Amino acid sequence: MSALSDRFDAIEAEGRAALVCYLPVGFPDVETSIRAMQAMVEAGADIVEIGPPYSDPVLDGPVIQLAVAQALERGVRMADTFAAVRAVREAGAEPVVMSYFNPMLQHGLDAFARDVQQAGGSGVITPDLTPDAGADWVDAARAVDLDTIFLVAPSTTRERMHLTAEASRGFVYATPLMGVTGERAQVGDAAERVVAEVREAGAERVCVGVGVSTREHAAQIARFADGVIVGTALVRALGEAPDPESGIAAVRERVTQLAAGVREGR
Amino acid sequence: MTGSLQQAPGPFFGDFGGRFVPEALMAALDELTDAYDKARIDPPFTQELDRLAREYTGRPSIVTEVPRFARHAGGATVYLKREDLNHTGSHKINNVLGQALLTKRIGKSRVIAETGAGQHGVATATAAALMDLECVIYMGEEDTERQALNVARMRLLGAEVVPVTTGTRTLRDAINEAFRDWVANVETTNYVFGTAAGPHPFPAMVRDFQRIISVEARAQMLALGGLPDAVLACVGGGSNAIGSFDAFLDDDGVRLIGCEAAGDGVETDRHAATLTGGRAGVLHGSRSYILQDAEGQTLPSHSISAGLDYPGVGPQHSWLAEIGRAEYWPVTDAEAMEAFRLLSRTEGILPAIETAHALAGALRLGQELGPDATILVTLSGRGDKDVEQAARWFDMLPGQDA
Ligand SMILES: Cc1ncc(COP(=O)(O)O)c(C=O)c1O
Numbered sequence: 001m002s003a004l005s006d007r008f009d010a011i012e013a014e015g016r017a018a019l020v021c022y023l024p025v026g027f028p029d030v031e032t033s034i035r036a037m038q039a040m041v042e043a044g045a046d047i048v049e050i051g052p053p054y055s056d057p058v059l060d061g062p063v064i065q066l067a068v069a070q071a072l073e074r075g076v077r078m079a080d081t082f083a084a085v086r087a088v089r090e091a092g093a094e095p096v097v098m099s100y101f102n103p104m105l106q107h108g109l110d111a112f113a114r115d116v117q118q119a120g121g122s123g124v125i126t127p128d129l130t131p132d133a134g135a136d137w138v139d140a141a142r143a144v145d146l147d148t149i150f151l152v153a154p155s156t157t158r159e160r161m162h163l164t165a166e167a168s169r170g171f172v173y174a175t176p177l178m179g180v181t182g183e184r185a186q187v188g189d190a191a192e193r194v195v196a197e198v199r200e201a202g203a204e205r206v207c208v209g210v211g212v213s214t215r216e217h218a219a220q221i222a223r224f225a226d227g228v229i230v231g232t233a234l235v236r237a238l239g240e241a242p243d244p245e246s247g248i249a250a251v252r253e254r255v256t257q258l259a260a261g262v263r264e265g266r
Numbered sequence: 267m268t269g270s271l272q273q274a275p276g277p278f279f280g281d282f283g284g285r286f287v288p289e290a291l292m293a294a295l296d297e298l299t300d301a302y303d304k305a306r307i308d309p310p311f312t313q314e315l316d317r318l319a320r321e322y323t324g325r326p327s328i329v330t331e332v333p334r335f336a337r338h339a340g341g342a343t344v345y346l347k348r349e350d351l352n353h354t355g356s357h358k359i360n361n362v363l364g365q366a367l368l369t370k371r372i373g374k375s376r377v378i379a380e381t382g383a384g385q386h387g388v389a390t391a392t393a394a395a396l397m398d399l400e401c402v403i404y405m406g407e408e409d410t411e412r413q414a415l416n417v418a419r420m421r422l423l424g425a426e427v428v429p430v431t432t433g434t435r436t437l438r439d440a441i442n443e444a445f446r447d448w449v450a451n452v453e454t455t456n457y458v459f460g461t462a463a464g465p466h467p468f469p470a471m472v473r474d475f476q477r478i479i480s481v482e483a484r485a486q487m488l489a490l491g492g493l494p495d496a497v498l499a500c501v502g503g504g505s506n507a508i509g510s511f512d513a514f515l516d517d518d519g520v521r522l523i524g525c526e527a528a529g530d531g532v533e534t535d536r537h538a539a540t541l542t543g544g545r546a547g548v549l550h551g552s553r554s555y556i557l558q559d560a561e562g563q564t565l566p567s568h569s570i571s572a573g574l575d576y577p578g579v580g581p582q583h584s585w586l587a588e589i590g591r592a593e594y595w596p597v598t599d600a601e602a603m604e605a606f607r608l609l610s611r612t613e614g615i616l617p618a619i620e621t622a623h624a625l626a627g628a629l630r631l632g633q634e635l636g637p638d639a640t641i642l643v644t645l646s647g648r649g650d651k652d653v654e655q656a657a658r659w660f661d662m663l664p665g666q667d668a
Contacts (some may be wrong), residue, residue: 054562055433056433056442058550059446059449065432069432072563101548102547102548102556106560128287150289151288152289153290155293178452179450
């Protein structure tokens with residue numbers, strides 16, 4: 001079992017879905033990003049998805065691309081990610097790292113798994129690594145009881161749904177639409193189908209992210225998924241603010257709304 | 267055929283290659299792999315590709331001996347494999363016609379591509395016009411400036427050209443943006459990848475489509491008297507080089523030399539010599555050498571040549587370097603431009619600046635081996651697109667005092 005499954009059990013007992021909130025480390029600067037993560041926890045985030053910036057984020061839209069580019073320009077390092085993991089754990093939420101593969105590979109897969117786990121992390125989401133390409137990573141994560149969270153998409157075949165459900169621990173990350181991260185007016189129609197298909201393939205917990213930004217979206221997804229994942233809307237709130245304090249306040253307000261949303265769905 | 271290095275099937279070449287991509291693309295890559303595996307042995311497909319090579323591209327391309335140039339190469343005998351004479355002006359068309367035919371076979375109506383120098387973009391726009399496909403080309407903003415002629419060519423051919431303004435505004439960012447488009451539109455869209463890199467099946471498939479360069483050249487050299495001592499080609503992502511090497515891989519006496527862009531010099535931080543200055547990692551869907559910092563962030567690359575200005579390289583080259591079957595030499599901007607000038611002045615052939623890197627390698631090798639050596643260089647493209655940039659380098663533009 002895993003730290004995340006205990007947390008999902010507790011949330012389910014409350015009759016609601018989990019709220020999963022993403023921010024990249026180091027945007028607009030390391031300190032502000034970590035304080036914003038702590039504010040998200042206070043405002044009701046159950047799981048914080050902590051993103052170490054990467055130079056070639058092929059699954060991210062313009063808002064997150066610009067944020068991570070700025071973080072890299074200012075010299076953010078992988079050590080800052082581990083510091084963020086510790087801070088989120090202390091604040092009382094489950095820290096999960098969402099990382100592109102090459103920074104993990106260069107850190108060393110065993111060392112990366114160990115460092116995330118020792119900082120208090122529960123799992124790692126790998127947006128550009130699928131289970132069939134990630135056997136070494138799965139071994140490294142299993143060795144320290146770290147959850148491995150893989151993605152499924154509307155294009156995922158039945159066979160691959162099984163493969164992904166089998167290799168995932170903690171939860172499966174379902175994207176309701178084809179495309180990169182970013183806000184959308186509507187949650188894709190495919191969301192419910194993708195969740196149902198991956199459950200049928202054996203996934204116990206499924207969270208839905210990409211394109212989710214409002215309280216209404218959160219409530220809608222909470223009806224059929226175990227968790228709601230929000231990223232771009234929070235990055236934008238932080239980035240559009242004139243200064244760090246008001247950015248953190250804007251993030252707090254957003255997360256408060258979303259936390260209400262995940263409680264309205266059922 | 268055990269023991270042969272030719273036409274290695276992938277997905278892995280030793281430890282290199284594979285498929286490291288978002289799940290959203292896996293179904294499309296499986297479909298493409300499956301379609302290609304069937305097409306490559308299906309006579310209607312191979313015959314149509316052969317026909318297009320003959321009647322559209324103008325194959326076989328000729329081999330030209332260049333004795334006046336060769337005097338500067340230690341008096342060696344130097345032959346050029348003339349991919350510059352292909353329709354659209356470079357080797358890129360060989361690959362594009364294959365992938366465009368495949369797009370039709372899998373029933374997709376839209377193609378996207380990345381381009382650096384613009385030659386792959388032009389070839390893709392050309393094939394799209396020929397085969398009635400909607401076409402969108404991603405090109406780094408810096409490259410749209412230094413290769414403005416090719417931007418106009420693509421637009422004239424009916425393609426949409428999207429300048430990419432993120433990151434380093436070069437080929438690497440164009441590939442990122444093309445992947446983002448593909449993730450969103452994979453149902454209708456095929457990604458016509460321009461080099462022998464990226465996720466499986468691209469490295470093996472692009473190599474197979476470019477292999478015709480070495481299949482023809484090997485037979486042409488035998489007819490001229492024997493195998494060459496060395497084959498040279500420039501290496502961006504590595505498609506013309508792997509196509510130039512493949513049929514010679516089992517000829518142990520033939521040295522295979524890839525010329526990488528060393529920009530201002532490999533000792534500086536302004537170069538694109540991935541195999542000389544990089545380390546193994548994962549970029550753009552496969553495991554290969556990349557220019558990266560200690561934490562795995564891709565480093566900005568630099569080359570005077572847009573088509574070689576890329577911090578990665580195809581996985582089969584990383585493998586050939588590792589097993590010692592091929593050598594990879596760094597060639598600076600200045601060396602390449604000197605070779606550009608020499609070939610233009612001695613033989614009346616303007617090469618692409620990409621190709622000039624291979625010519626510089628040939629000068630160096632000829633001086634090392636002397637007059638008994640026979641050297642084959644793949645002339646991957648013609649220099650029309652580079653006229654303005656080269657004229658500026660040599661201070662020949664109006665208003666520059668020559
Ligand atoms: C003429 C020419 N040669 C070489 C290259 C480099 O590509 P590759 O290494 O895939 O052959 C390019 C790329 O744009 C090109 O236009």
